């Protein structure tokens with residue numbers, strides 16, 4: 001029987017200190033806690049692999065938190081455990097998220113030797129004052145050194161995360177960031193808007209009117225500048241926030257937007273298998289005390305905080321919402337093959353006004369955002385949910 005494709009996400013929830021915008025599940029921890037966490041994580045990988053023998057792993061993504069903040073030996077053990085218990089494809093894309101502050105040469109070299117073939121740096125800005133505002137641990141020179149080291153070691157596929165909409169960011173300061181990074185020629189860029197989330201310092205400052213964010217007009221100029229510079233430097237946009245050089249699309253992310261199944265290991269990690277979404281336990285002490293050796297198909301529910309059996313409408317909503325994030329949008333044929341129903345049966349009324357305003361385009365049997373539509377896609381997508 002042909003094996004199905006699976007993506008693996010591994011969550012390392014540890015960070016030395018909290019960035020002012022961050023609402024992810026991440027925190028500092030001592031060595032004992034980290035050692036115990038990794039021990040349980042390896043056990044989770046091993047025990048859950050028994051339920052996933054009919055899959056082949058196409059991508060592995062070690063994210064966080066800050067995976068590069070822990071001892072590199074742990075990363076090696078995670079990768080070798082996955083290889084030992086899963087069927088991993090030869091061309092598997094293996095990514096690790098790294099913070100320039102904690103990515104010293106020897107660590108990066110060991111990642112390369114473990115078979116990691118993609119590094120993702122959370123750089124955010126080339127302006128040290130903006131990095132301080134965000135409470136990042138690194139400065140821009142730390143990143144430049146890491147980038148040089150990666151090239152020297154042999155990494156071909158490097159992603160850089162950049163943030164727009166940072167407090168006090170100006171069009172010129174953003175231009176400075178983007179240009180400096182583009183000149184380094186990384187193969188992949190993720191350019192995100194800062195979102196002020198609840199339970200963050202920025203949220204509290206915003207409530208007190210003490211957070212000075214770029215205006216809407218400035219953000220529109222920043223977005224236009226992004227598209228202009230990105231195409232000047234020969235990058236292609238393939239998703240709302242993601243750009244790459246030819247041949248360097250991130251397979252792992254593309255999988256999320258293309259309805260590929262995935263399993264998440266570690267605290268609070270999400271999985272999507274056979275039309276069911278799972279969320280792992282989010283309480284650290286509960287996770288650390290779990291015994292994965294006694295996990296079986298009867299008691300498996302107690303290993304998750306949430307299990308959501310998706311209805312047909314929810315599956316269609318997700319397929320639409322995630323698929324439209326891609327620059328080439330959604331194929332009517334694929335939609336029909338998956339849901340045994342036509343796309344227009346669900347969306348003809350809703351998308352008409354966006355087709356009329358040319359924010360959504362219908363071409364070659366696909367529905368996709370126009371350039372302007374892509375810029376305001378979040379607004380449109382929330383209006384289009386079933």
Ligand code: SF4
Pocket residue numbers: 014015017018019022023024026064065066099122
């Ligand atoms: S490094 Fe990432 S996960 Fe850690 S606090 Fe900062 S934004 Fe959050």
